[in-house]
Amino acid sequence: MTDSLHAISEHSSTDLSQSAEVRSVNAFASWQTSSQVLLDLLETWAELGWIRWLDLALARFCRETCPEAPSELLLMACLASYQSSHGHVCLDLQETLEAPQLGLSPLIQASTQTLTRLPSALRTHLTLAQCLAACSKTSLLVSLGGQHTPLVLDTSNPESPLLYLRRFWEYESQLRHAIDQRLSQRLDWPEAPIKMLLSALFPSSTQSPDWQKIACLLAIRQRFAVITGGPGTGKTTTVVKLLALLQGLRRLTQQPPLRIRLAAPTGKAAARLNASIAGQVQNLNLSSLGDAETLRAQIPTQVTTLHRLLGAQRDSRFFKHNRRHPLPAEVVVVDEASMVDLEMMAHLVQALPDNAHLILLGDKDQLASVEAGAILGRLCEAAEDAHYRPDTLAWIEALTTEPLPRHFMDKAGQALHQSITMLRQSYRFGRDSGIGQLARAVNHAATPAELEALFLGQHNDLQRLTLPELQHPAFKALICDAQQGYGAYLQGLKQRPDVTADRRAWDAWAAQMLHTQSRFQLLAALRQGESGVEALNLLIEGWLESAGWIQVQGQTWYAGRPIMITRNDYRLGLMNGDLGITLEYPLQNSEGAWRTLLRVAFPSDKHPGGIHWVLPSRLPSHETVFAMTVHKSQGSEFEHTALLLPTQDNPVLTRELVYTGITRARSRFTLITTQPQLLHLAVQRRVYRNSGQLSQL
Numbered sequence: 048m049t050d051s052l053h054a055i056s057e058h059s060s061t062d063l064s065q066s067a068e069v070r071s072v073n074a075f076a077s078w079q080t081s082s083q084v085l086l087d088l089l090e091t092w093a094e095l096g097w098i099r100w101l102d103l104a105l106a107r108f109c110r111e112t113c114p115e116a117p118s119e120l121l122l123m124a125c126l127a128s129y130q131s132s133h134g135h136v137c138l139d140l141q142e143t144l145e146a147p148q149l150g151l152s153p154l155i156q157a158s159t160q161t162l163t164r165l166p167s168a169l170r171t172h173l174t175l176a177q178c179l180a181a182c183s184k185t186s187l188l189v190s191l192g193g194q195h196t197p198l199v200l201d202t203s204n205p206e207s208p209l210l211y212l213r214r215f216w217e218y219e220s221q222l223r224h225a226i227d228q229r230l231s232q233r234l235d236w237p238e239a240p241i242k243m244l245l246s247a248l249f250p251s252s253t254q255s256p257d258w259q260k261i262a263c264l265l266a267i268r269q270r271f272a273v274i275t276g277g278p279g280t281g282k283t284t285t286v287v288k289l290l291a292l293l294q295g296l297r298r299l300t301q302q303p304p305l306r307i308r309l310a311a312p313t314g315k316a317a318a319r320l321n322a323s324i325a326g327q328v329q330n331l332n333l334s335s336l337g338d339a340e341t342l343r344a345q346i347p348t349q350v351t352t353l354h355r356l357l358g359a360q361r362d363s364r365f366f367k368h369n370r371r372h373p374l375p376a377e378v379v380v381v382d383e384a385s386m387v388d389l390e391m392m393a394h395l396v397q398a399l400p401d402n403a404h405l406i407l408l409g410d411k412d413q414l415a416s417v418e419a420g421a422i423l424g425r426l427c428e429a430a431e432d433a434h435y436r437p438d439t440l441a442w443i444e445a446l447t448t449e450p451l452p453r454h455f456m457d458k459a460g461q462a463l464h465q466s467i468t469m470l471r472q473s474y475r476f477g478r479d480s481g482i483g484q485l486a487r488a489v490n491h492a493a494t495p496a497e498l499e500a501l502f503l504g505q506h507n508d509l510q511r512l513t514l515p516e517l518q519h520p521a522f523k524a525l526i527c528d529a530q531q532g533y534g535a536y537l538q539g540l541k542q543r544p545d546v547t548a549d550r551r552a553w554d555a556w557a558a559q560m561l562h563t564q565s566r567f568q569l570l571a572a573l574r575q576g577e578s579g580v581e582a583l584n585l586l587i588e589g590w591l592e593s594a595g596w597i598q599v600q601g602q603t604w605y606a607g608r609p610i611m612i613t614r615n616d617y618r619l620g621l622m623n624g625d626l627g628i629t630l631e632y633p634l635q636n637s638e639g640a641w642r643t644l645l646r647v648a649f650p651s652d653k654h655p656g657g658i659h660w661v662l663p664s665r666l667p668s669h670e671t672v673f674a675m676t677v678h679k680s681q682g683s684e685f686e687h688t689a690l691l692l693p694t695q696d697n698p699v700l701t702r703e704l705v706y707t708g709i710t711r712a713r714s715r716f717t718l719i720t721t722q723p724q725l726l727h728l729a730v731q732r733r734v735y736r737n738s739g740q741l742s743q744l
């Protein structure tokens with residue numbers, strides 16, 4: 048990982064940065080004795096874009112509230128705020144001092160010139176004792192949580208004190224409390240019905256141990272559970288069986304059925320689960336259970352977004368459902384939980400009745416939400432080795448009669464570990480699948496030779512394009528290809544119905560266009576720069592226009608433009624992450640003459656197979672997605688995914704990013720690179736998120 052404090056000091060890119068350099072170097076010497084000097088220094092950082100103005104504003108607010116606040120505290124407040132914009136819920140003081148490259152995310156990406164003072168100065172001029180002393184001197188600004196201060200110091204692990212912005216401390220406390228409370232209540236289901244239902248739901252296990260069965264068992268033992276696993280490991284299959292098990296147990300113990308709700312963080316992820324869950328419920332073999340159809344009907348198939356589930360309100364960050372108006376549900380399942388940030392998770396647990404089960408599904412190895420709080424990853428840090436206590440193992444073995452290898456046992460396993468199951472067998476990517484092997488290799492930090500061998504092996508689903516430069520014809524050929532690339536869906540533009548055709552014909556055409564378009568997607572790591580999605584979208588528009596697939600003619604809107612919604616719009620029913628294509632649509636004027644105008648076609652969430660046609664001018668914020676960032680691709684899958692690595696190394700390029708990109712591919716993956724060694728650098732670099740209070744569960 049790039050040393051970010053090093054980056055602060057070593058790099059700048061403009062004249063502004065040079066003058067700021069001089070100011071910051073001069074200022075640095077005396078920052079600890081004068082808070083004004085520190086604020087000036089922070090202002091310089093803000094001018095350079097290294098921190099947000101909001102981060103500076105917090106430091107200024109702290110000084111206004113408490114003029115005697117030591118400079119060390121103002122600096123820590125600013126950095127805690129900065130950290131929250133980089134996915135961290137708090138500032139780990141010890142780590143920041145010892146290894147700023149871990150504690151502080153990269154402050155800048157562009158780098159050409161040098162400064163040399165700040166990182167070493169931060170490390171040598173500041174000690175943990177000084178930081179703690181600064182916190183203890185300012186009770187108006189910092190407390191241990193009891194007072195209503197803007198900052199909260201968590202010293203539960205004295206070796207690693209954490210400084211929080213109050214908002215995040217409260218969210219994390221709420222989440223920790225909700226999980227704690229659910230972990231501490233053991234549910235005593237009678238054993239006979241569990242065994243009966245398990246043998247009906249898992250008539251023949253091909254795997255030993257059968258982790259799907261274990262996941263169901265661990266999830267009914269208390270009201271909190273996590274089921275994690277890579278693509279195609281059966282998370283949806285398992286949760287459907289789990290819900291059947293829960294409803295079956297309710298029936299066999301003469302209790303009314305549970306009210307169950309299914310949700311996902313984005314509209315796209317909800318639609319994907321919607322499509323797969325209905326089939327899974329239908330295929331569930333319940334024949335050995337009496338009145339199977341009633342039981343089947345008690346498993347919902349409708350998946351909604353978390354925002355809708357909680358009742359998002361226009362122009363408000365508060366939801367209709369909260370502690371005072373809890374959700375009318377006894378089980379809530381959240382899919383793609385790796386994408387859920389801390390704030391949303393806290394809102395969710397606040398809205399859960401105390402007796403409601405919370406079940407999280409997701410892939411712990413995927414990129415986390417860009418917002419603060421990598422919840423799923425943090426909860427699942429120890430999932431690989433299970434850490435089941437002897438009583439948990441004994442319980443699993445008594446009910447499944449399957450011995451579990453002893454290395455999964457840990458006498459000191461935490462309560463949290465007893466509620467987590469990691470599914471380990473991919474049913475989508477067999478042992479020989481190149482995509483599956485590459486994803487596993489990246490996850491296990493394979494050596495350059497091992498990665499190389501995978502690309503050189505005879506895997507039909509794996510391909511690598513090594514380019515001397517981005518504008519290379521081989522890249523253009525892949526993008527414009529009529530079978531493999533965007534040509535495949537763009538050729539459908541010429542097959543539109545006649546203007547006088549009815550709405551069903553237009554909907555069917557648009558549905559076909561959307562289906563074909565989802566077969567290929569180019570992903571990129573970055574937003575800016577020559578290999579960022581903004582530049583790539585322009586490059587690709589030019590290529591597709593010169594190949595005759597589209598007619599941009601300098602316009603923003605043209606037939607064939609694929610877009611992604613980037614902000615929820617409840618009025619229009621469009622959600623962040625929804626994908627649409629700009630298409631011609633017929634219009635008849637008052638004289639009866641027909642013409643076409645451009646509309647954006649989205650799959651309708653109200654009528655399966657239907658199309659929601661929206662005027663471009665009415666759309667909420669959106670972007671072109673010939674090239675899409677890996678972050679934005681989460682929750683989606685494409686038949687053929689091509690991942691373009693940056694032309695230069697960048698701290699954003701991590702193992703999690705590459706793994707997420709690869710696992711978006713259903714049947715084909717192409718790695719595009721100008722610097723093959725960047726793949727090796729990426730797999731060695733982890734996204735760092737400090738653990739906060741959740742590590743104490």
Ligand SMILES: Nc1ncnc2c1ncn2[C@@H]1O[C@H](COP(=O)(O)OP(=O)(O)OP(=O)(O)O)[C@@H](O)[C@H]1O
Nearest residue numbers: 259276277278279280281282283284285323474475
């Ligand atoms: N135990 C099993 N035996 C055989 N096939 C299975 C088993 N479990 C799941 N499958 C099949 O594997 C495929 C993927 O399963 P499923 O959709 O449940 O996985 P997932 O982990 O939810 O996938 P995703 O990565 O899309 O989230 C499905 O076709 C499913 O029927």
